[in-house]
Amino acid sequence: MYLPSHFAETKLEELHRIIRENPLGMLVTHSATGLDADHIPFELESTPGAPTILQAHVARANPLWSEFGDGAEVMVVFRGTHGYISPSWYPSKQQTHRHVPTWNYEVVHVHGRLSAMDDEKFVRSIVARLTRRHEAAEPTPWKMGDAPREYIDQMLQAIVGIEIQVLRLEGKRKLGQNREAGDLEGAVRALDERGNHALSSAMASIHR
Numbered sequence: 001m002y003l004p005s006h007f008a009e010t011k012l013e014e015l016h017r018i019i020r021e022n023p024l025g026m027l028v029t030h031s032a033t034g035l036d037a038d039h040i041p042f043e044l045e046s047t048p049g050a051p052t053i054l055q056a057h058v059a060r061a062n063p064l065w066s067e068f069g070d071g072a073e074v075m076v077v078f079r080g081t082h083g084y085i086s087p088s089w090y091p092s093k094q095q096t097h098r099h100v101p102t103w104n105y106e107v108v109h110v111h112g113r114l115s116a117m118d119d120e121k122f123v124r125s126i127v128a129r130l131t132r133r134h135e136a137a138e139p140t141p142w143k144m145g146d147a148p149r150e151y152i153d154q155m156l157q158a159i160v161g162i163e164i165q166v167l168r169l170e171g172k173r174k175l176g177q178n179r180e181a182g183d184l185e186g187a188v189r190a191l192d193e194r195g196n197h198a199l200s201s202a203m204a205s206i207h208r
Contacts, residue, residue, distance in 0.1 A: 001109055001170060006178055009106075009171035018080040018108045018171070019044050023133075025054070025076040025110070027164075031067060038064055040162075042076065043129050052166040054110060055117075055126050057159045065116040065160045072114045074164060080106030081198040085176070089190035090183035099183075104174050104199060111168040117161030126161055175199075175206045 009015060019025075019042070027038045042054045054076060058064055068074075082105035093099045117123070128144055135141035144152055176184045184207050191200035 001107075001172060003170070003172055007172050007174045009108075009173045012169070014173070015108050015169045015171045016044060016046060018106050019054075019078045019110070022078050022080050025056075025078050027064075028075045028077065029064065029068060029072070029114075036064075038062070041130060041134075042164075043126060043133070054112065054164040054166065055129075055161065057123055057126055057161050060158050060160050062160075065118070065162055068114055068116075070113075070115045074112060074114045076110040076112070076164065078108045078110070080108070080173075081196075081202050082106065083191060083196045083199040085187055086190070089187045090179070091186045092180060092183050104176060104187075104203065106173045106175070106202060107171070109170040110164070110166055111170070112164040112166045115163045115165070117163050119161060120156060122161040122163075123156050123159055127156065127159075173202070173206070175203045177206055181207065 023041045023043070025040055025042045027040055029036050029038075038058065040056045040058060042056045044052070044054055046052045082103065085102045085104050087093050087099035087101055090099050124144075131142065131144060135143070176187060179187070184203060188200045188204050188207070191197070191203070
C-alpha cells in the first residue's frame, strides 16, 4: 500500500477501532492458481501479553480452510469510512482553481498467518460471539438458543473456524491532512450536508 507519512496511522487503538467498527474483512490469499479474496466478518481478539488474533468461520465447502496449510501467510483488508471529495468544496478553489477531485478513506491491512480450526467448540464460540455483537442493537436480540438444538448442530457442522495470528498492522487514514484548515473545514461542511457524517467526523477529528 502506498503510504505517505502524513497519512500513516500507527496508533494501535485507532487500528483496532477501524477493525471493530468495520468487521467485514477481505481475506487475500495466494496459491498456485493465483490470488483470491474471501469476504468474511471477523472478531478481533487483543489481550495484553498475548498474540493478537482474528477469528472467523467459513463454509465447509469453501476450499480456503483446506487448501492452505497452517501458517500460510495472508492479508486481511478492513475498510473504514470513505467518500468522494469535490474540489468545489475547498474555499481556496475560487482563488487558485488548483484543486482536483480525490477520495478520502480509512483502511487497515492485517498481515498474518492462517490456521484452520475444524473444532466444534471453537466454531460454536465464534458464532456465539459474532451473534452477540451484531444482535446487540436489536430490540429482541436473536441467540443460538432460539433455534432447535438439532438445527444449530447441523448448521455448525457445515462451517469451519479460521484463526489468523496477526504479525503486522498497516494503517492509512487519508483525511485531508495535507489541506489548509479552511479547505478542510469546507470539505467537512459539504460532507455533513450530504449525509456522510462518519467521514466528516473523522476529518474534523484530524483537524482538531
